[in-house]
Amino acid sequence: MESNDSLFLPEQARIIGEKELTSNTKLFDLHFENGKELNHEPGQFVELSIAGIGEAPISITSSPTRGTPSFELCVRAVGNVTNALHRLNVGETVGIRGPFGTGFPTEELKGQDLLFIAGGLGIAPLRSFINYTLDNRDDYNEINILYGCRKPCEQMFEDEVSNWARRQDIYHEATVDYCPEEVCWEGNVGVITELIPGVDIDLAETYAVVCGPPVMYKFVLQELEKKELPHDQIYLSLERRMKCGVGKCGHCQINGAEEELYACQDGPVFNYERIKGFEEAI
Ligand SMILES: Cc1cc2nc3c(=O)[nH]c(=O)nc-3n(C[C@H](O)[C@H](O)[C@H](O)COP(=O)(O)OP(=O)(O)OC[C@H]3O[C@@H](n4cnc5c(N)ncnc54)[C@H](O)[C@@H]3O)c2cc1C
Numbered sequence: 001m002e003s004n005d006s007l008f009l010p011e012q013a014r015i016i017g018e019k020e021l022t023s024n025t026k027l028f029d030l031h032f033e034n035g036k037e038l039n040h041e042p043g044q045f046v047e048l049s050i051a052g053i054g055e056a057p058i059s060i061t062s063s064p065t066r067g068t069p070s071f072e073l074c075v076r077a078v079g080n081v082t083n084a085l086h087r088l089n090v091g092e093t094v095g096i097r098g099p100f101g102t103g104f105p106t107e108e109l110k111g112q113d114l115l116f117i118a119g120g121l122g123i124a125p126l127r128s129f130i131n132y133t134l135d136n137r138d139d140y141n142e143i144n145i146l147y148g149c150r151k152p153c154e155q156m157f158e159d160e161v162s163n164w165a166r167r168q169d170i171y172h173e174a175t176v177d178y179c180p181e182e183v184c185w186e187g188n189v190g191v192i193t194e195l196i197p198g199v200d201i202d203l204a205e206t207y208a209v210v211c212g213p214p215v216m217y218k219f220v221l222q223e224l225e226k227k228e229l230p231h232d233q234i235y236l237s238l239e240r241r242m243k244c245g246v247g248k249c250g251h252c253q254i255n256g257a258e259e260e261l262y263a264c265q266d267g268p269v270f271n272y273e274r275i276k277g278f279e280e281a282i
Pocket residue numbers: 045054055056057058059060073074075076077078079080081082083121124125238239240241242268
């Protein structure tokens with residue numbers, strides 16, 4: 001059992017690398033000052049704090065199979081903490097608590113077909129699991145990756161995405177909602193749900209793993225429903241406003257008729273069968 005100190009006290013981590021992914025999103029490579037490893041599972045998150053500003057939950061985007069003991073966070077500048085982080089330079093430090101939450105069931109899904117569906121910043125937690133499966137390729141069967149953004153300049157991790165497209169042992173499709181006329185784009189134009197009918201789904205073996213903006217879930221679930229994919233073969237990573245990150249404050253509560261769930265502790269990764277009765281969940 002972890003002590004309260006280790007749950008609530010941030011540890012100092014130094015920014016050892018920084019890369020611009022889009023006009024408002026950066027990839028940060030971090031390393032704990034004391035040299036320890038984060039020891040995370042794909043799908044988990046950390047609470048990142050900046051002294052005098054605040055704290056925000058951020059998914060761990062690197063796979064535990066790569067780059068350890070450092071770890072990567074992909075952060076969009078939207079508010080106080082994330083803008084302050086974007087202003088920091090390589091060599092400066094931040095506070096990190098975690099890893100927290102329930103990750104993707106990497107063990108349980110071994111031997112199965114996987115269908116990753118990532119919308120926008122939803123690629124951040126999914127990239128951790130995607131790279132995990134690619135680094136343990138023999139443990140997983142078919143790997144399908146659908147990745148959608150609003151427009152081409154918002155696509156992140158370009159080198160990795162091109163590599164997915166080149167590989168013969170995975171199926172990958174990219175789409176943008178809209179492509180300006182002057183931009184060269186070889187992928188699909190349209191919403192991500194348009195790509196789902198093109199995926200060969202084996203109802204006995206395929207598991208969908210979904211993360212994206214709140215509006216995306218309803219339509220993705222409708223499309224998976226048309227394919228008759230059983231609900232317990234769908235995993236969703238959900239975002240909620242969080243404070244403590246460890247099931248103590250109630251900020252991330254998802255209320256159901258008879259029970260409530262904490263997104264920080266019971267999630268952020270949920271099996272759809274488990275949460276479909278929770279009206280507030282999707
Ligand atoms: C499990 C999890 C994983 C996440 N992973 C990532 C990730 O990998 N990368 C990433 O960039 N983000 C991620 N997020 C989202 C991120 O935590 C939030 O965007 C967070 O609010 C950013 O903190 P901030 O202080 O910069 O923004 P804030 O100052 O909190 O503001 C963020 C936005 O929310 C609005 N806002 C502020 N307070 C409220 C309120 N009370 N009610 C409604 N709206 C409000 C603001 O106007 C602003 O538009 C994740 C969130 C969760 C829960």
